[in-house]
Structures are given as structure tokens and as C-alpha cells.
Amino acid sequence: MLIPGAEATIKGRHVLLYNFDVHVSAIQTFARLRRFKGPDWLVVAPHPFFPAPSSLGKRLLDEIDVFDAIEWSHFYTPKVDFNRKAAALAREVGLPLLGTSGSHLARQFGTTYSLVQGEPTVACVLSAIRKHQVQIVSHPLTLRAMTLIAAEIGLRDGWHRAKAALRPGLSPPERVHDALHLH
Structure with missing residues (x-):
């Protein structure tokens, strides 16, 4: 099952939006994200501690209330792993981890994904994620x-x-993040 989503850039930081109903360009600040976010949305902190300017880093703590999950990124090796810090924070604040493969390149798709129990509907899948019923x-x-x-x-x-x-x-095309790749 695929759930369409987008990688929004808010104040220079990447945020994953799933099942949202507002154009990405309307969400330019975290305050606007809070205002627009509906109960059916899923907002995920992608690769929060990867050493890149677009990663949330410490800003995630300031904005933690708007997030529903934290990403377990596919982009790691046994020795280079920025997911450890993300997993520790998820445990600390009580948010689920969500495995995603990124879709910057087609060959990244499926390298990491999430298994969710339940009916293959958007509502059921997002509900399961919020309830931590996810296996990476x-x-x-x-x-x-x-x-x-x-x-x-x-x-x-x-x-x-x-x-x-x-x-x-010409403006660059919006980057559409991979949909949640669920089996």
C-alpha cells in the first residue's frame, strides 16, 4: 500500500506530510503547520539528526508537539548511524518510529519500510502508526x-x-517523498 505524501521544507528544515489537504507552499512555518494540520494528517520528522542543514536537529525538540512520528531512515551503515539518536528521542517523547526508504533515487525505494497490522486503508494505517503498531x-x-x-x-x-x-x-518541481511503503 502506498500513502501519498510530500517532503515540505519549513524554515529550511524537511518535514514529511502524509494525507494532508493543503498545498505544500501554504505551510511555510511551524505555526502554519499547527494551524493547518488536520486530525487525518500524519507529520513525520525525517532523518532528524542526519548532519545536513535541512535536518531538524535540535529544532525537533522545539517543535515536537506537531509531529506524529520520527523517521528511521534507510540511510545508514553499521558504523554510520544517525538513527540511534532519533530512536532514543522517540522513546523519550513517546512517538513511534516509522521506517521509510526515501525516494530521491528509485533504487532507494524499499530499502527500509514499515509493517503495519490492520486493514489496508489510509485511516487504519495512520491510526496504527499513531498507536505504535509499526514494525520496521x-x-x-x-x-x-x-x-x-x-x-x-x-x-x-x-x-x-x-x-x-x-x-x-522556472521554479524547481516539488519533491514528492516516497509514500509510506507498507507491506
């Missing part, structure tokens, strides 16, 4: 795979920025 299936990447993925994403994003600079009237 994940295998660490090799250092080589992690490096290749990072390089390919970096090159692709650089290419898009260069194209946008050459054609200033």
Missing part, C-alpha cells in the same frame, strides 16, 4: 552504497540548481 524492516547500507547514493543525489541536485540559475523564471 531495515538493513544497513554498505559504505559504498551510501557513498554512491549521496554522490548521485548531490550531482542531480547540483544539476537542477544550475538549470534553475540559467532559467530564473
